[in-house]
Amino acid sequence: MTKPFAPAWSRWAALSLGAAVLGGALTACAPLVIGGALTGAMVAVDRRTSGIQLEDQGIELRAANRLRDTVGDRVNVSVTSYNRQVLLTGEVGNERDKALVEQTVAGVENVRSIVNELAVLGSPSLTQRSADTIITGRVKASMLDANDVTGTAFKVITNRGTVYLMGRVTQREADRATEISRNTSGVQRVVRVLEIISEEELARLQPQPGTAAPAAAPAAPVTSPQAPAAPTQ
Known part of the structure; x- marks a missing residue:
């Protein structure tokens, strides 16, 4: 059963607010x-x-x-x-x-x-930046709600309606996260800046109860610009 949307959004919103405050302190003007x-x-x-x-x-x-x-x-x-x-x-x-x-x-x-x-080109307006923040939140929340992808494995960045996905993930996870992003309201394009690992490597990375996660060997980077997302219904 799909988890309720609101709690996932709330969790992301709380983390996003904290990150925004920290970012403001670091970047000043x-x-x-x-x-x-x-x-x-x-x-x-x-x-x-x-x-x-x-x-x-x-x-x-x-x-x-x-x-x-x-x-x-x-x-x-x-x-x-x-x-x-x-x-x-x-x-x-x-x-x-x-x-x-x-x-x-x-x-x-x-x-x-x-x-x-x-x-x-010129810097985006405050309205555009706010829209990008909302899109990032929607994508993250949708990933958290999905039962077939580990949303925390992805870093999501949005700029002018383009969603960038970063992370060390399997091809299966990459394709699913792309599908979720493409079907998120407001997304114009999805660009994958991912490192693709095997399912075996993923299993090795999963920490066992009471043990620390093993060191991860670098995987080959995969940058895969996607076609513009289809209009959201």
Whole structure:
């Protein structure tokens, strides 16, 4: 039986509010945003090792600091790192700044690869940003409600109606999460920035009762832009 929608949304909303407050404290007035992994209970269900999670946080912080020094406040860039693969979303004023942002982040220690999804156009309105936040919440809530996908295995980022999925997941999980995202109201496009692992690897990553999760070996990154989502009924 499908779980009620409201509790899942409430759980996500509470986490989102906390992350938003933390993000505001870190970024102050600058338009740079860092993805930041949730700590505490969320660490236990993350398929990255605790060391990699801390490393991802360090990458996001160092990248944000370097971008402030390099491009200042003339760009609106979000830096999200998952297993040392960095996703760049947001807006820049020209192609030169787009390349400069990527070059700057590529120079950050421990960055393994970069997916540059920066758009060359003006910054989104407050209305657009609010809509993106709502879309992210809907996708996360739908994943939590689904019985055939582990929603906590995915990091969801939304920019201008495009949903980006990050995580270490099986092909089955990737396809299901894509389907859920594509059928979420407001989603225009889904881009998969995923590392595909086997079902055997997934079973090995699942912690047994009373034991710690084993260290995860890096999987090959898979970036798979999807066709625009079909209109929601």
